[in-house]
Amino acid sequence: MFIFFRYSKNLVAVITGIILLVTCFVSCQQRYNKNSTHQQVSDESIDKGKELAAVYCASCHMLPDPSMLNAKSWEKGVLPNMGPRLGIFNYGFATYPSFRFDANIGDQFYPSKPLLTFEQWQNIIDYYTALAPDTLLAGKDDVAITEGLSLFKAEMPSVKYATPRICFAGFDTLIFPRSLLVCDVTGKSIIRFNNQLQEIDSVHCNGSVVNIDFKPGALSVACNIGIINPNNGRFGKANNLFITAANKLQLDTIPLFDSLARPVQITAADFNKDGKEDYLVCEYGNLKGGLFWMENTGNKKFEKHILKLVPGAIKAYIEDYNNDGLQDIFVLFAQGDEGIYLYTNKGNGKFEEKQLLRFPPLNGSSYFELADFNKDGYQDIVYTCGDNADYSAVLKPYHGVYIFLNDGTNKFTQKYFFHINGCFKAMARDFDNDGDLDIATISFFADYKNRPEEGFVYLENNGGFNFKAYSLPEAKQGRWLTMDAGDLDGDGKIDLVLGNFSAPAMIQSQVDLKNGPPFLFLKNMGR
Secondary structure (H helix, E strand, O other): HHHHHHHHHHHHHHHHHHHHHHHHHHHHOOOOOOOOOOOOOOHHHHHHHHHHHHOOOOOOOOOHHHHOOOHHHHHHHHHHHHHHHHOOOEEEEOOOOOOOOOOOOOOOOOOOOOOOOOHHHHHHHHHHHHOOOOOOOOOOOOOOOEHHHHHHHHEEOOOOOOOEEEEEEEEEEOOOOEEEEEEEEEEEEEEEEEEOOOEEEEEEEOOOOOEEOOOOOOOOOEEEEEOOOOOOOOOOOEEEEEEOOOOEEEEEOOOEEEEEOOOEEEEEOOOOOOOEEEEEEEEOOOOOOEEEEEEEEEEEEEEEEEEEOOOOOOEEEEEEEOOOOOOOEHHHHOOEEEEEEEEEEOOOOOOEEEEEEOOOOOOOOOEEEOOOOOOOOEEEEEEEEEEOOOOOOOOOOOEEEEEEEEEOOOHHHEEEEEEEEOOOEEEOOOOOOOOOEEEEEEOOOOOOOOOOHHHHHEEEOOOOOOOOEOOHHHHOOOEEEEEEOOOOOOOOOOOEEEEEEEEEEEEEEOOOHOOOOOOEEEOOOOO
């Protein structure tokens, strides 16, 4: 019996050794470093998937690398939502989400038949899911944020809302007395506060105003997104907003134009130099949208001129960058093919498009500004990405605030990055009045559990693109969707306001954000 056991034991050892040798041989032959859950995926399938992704995925947007997401986000989130774009609505036992039967989309949006075979689709799945990391590491090298900032004093209004859902907060410093306007989604109203944060009056807006184009001594324009949650309807509109002779806020009931797909910015400008006020519309949309300008043809009539017929236009600036007397357009697109574009006005209503920067579709672009950081006379770009509400709700190491420098010919190179989970906006101003540009940022998808201070971050410019990060303890009380900078009290110093949209966060917060203030006013105390 002992002899049998001894030989059996030796046989097991030999077999185990052979298995280890075979495993080692196979692994040595593998050319890819696969994650722990997809070791069985063949290199051949990955090779084919990589080639197919370069054709089918890159035909619509910048080709993302598998390393940008964890495997689960690719497999359960992003790829099932991309399948219908390629005509694949069912795969295996899964039914992919789509808007096939949405009357607002029409039957021409999705392909009438699959653009590739199921085997080819599996190749693409294998490429992304096998080469993605098991876990996406975000923040392991984060710079500490100092809590406490003497430059600003945090003040809150006396009013409280049961569940603050502020979708716009902005300073009107062009009309005296200066005021602060906020829009509350729940109450569907625009509320006006004075510089003591006392409510003056309000007006019903029958929707959600997400932007106001303030103009000196004239009618401002309120951009009403309609329904704020993602949808394909055309409920958006533009309305005149003004202060009456009795110092009351009033909104025109008849819109300038309507039937817009979730517009997020409407800005007045005379694009064709005919002396009449035209409007640029950033129609963010959902599956459909566009960037266009509405030509004022007189008698309250407008003609639509499309610049780019894709969704995602989220922020635009109108300025004559080349000094030819014509208004040009800089715009950020934040859906699908994300990037910043320049539309040069060539006259007679014609524009020439140039892509300045392009970003992966996973960035979640959220905002940008033009500002000259190195004082060379050319507009640089400060850019944020951090929209994390779609198909990959994990913390991402590439979310944050970036600075891209202009070489003088509108070619931009990244100079600076500061990681902020879910960064939503960054405003470059000389807040401390020392001659250089500082940056105030907010996050709507912060790491509320481990790093809640990144909900508001102030980056103080110490020269040479060295920024010191600060936050305020009061900023942990809200989930900041919107922010504005301006001198509310007229003391010559730039203040800030943060709007609290306390929807459920991706990560549980240390505090109940629903009990926070509707907005936080940061009064600039100077240095």
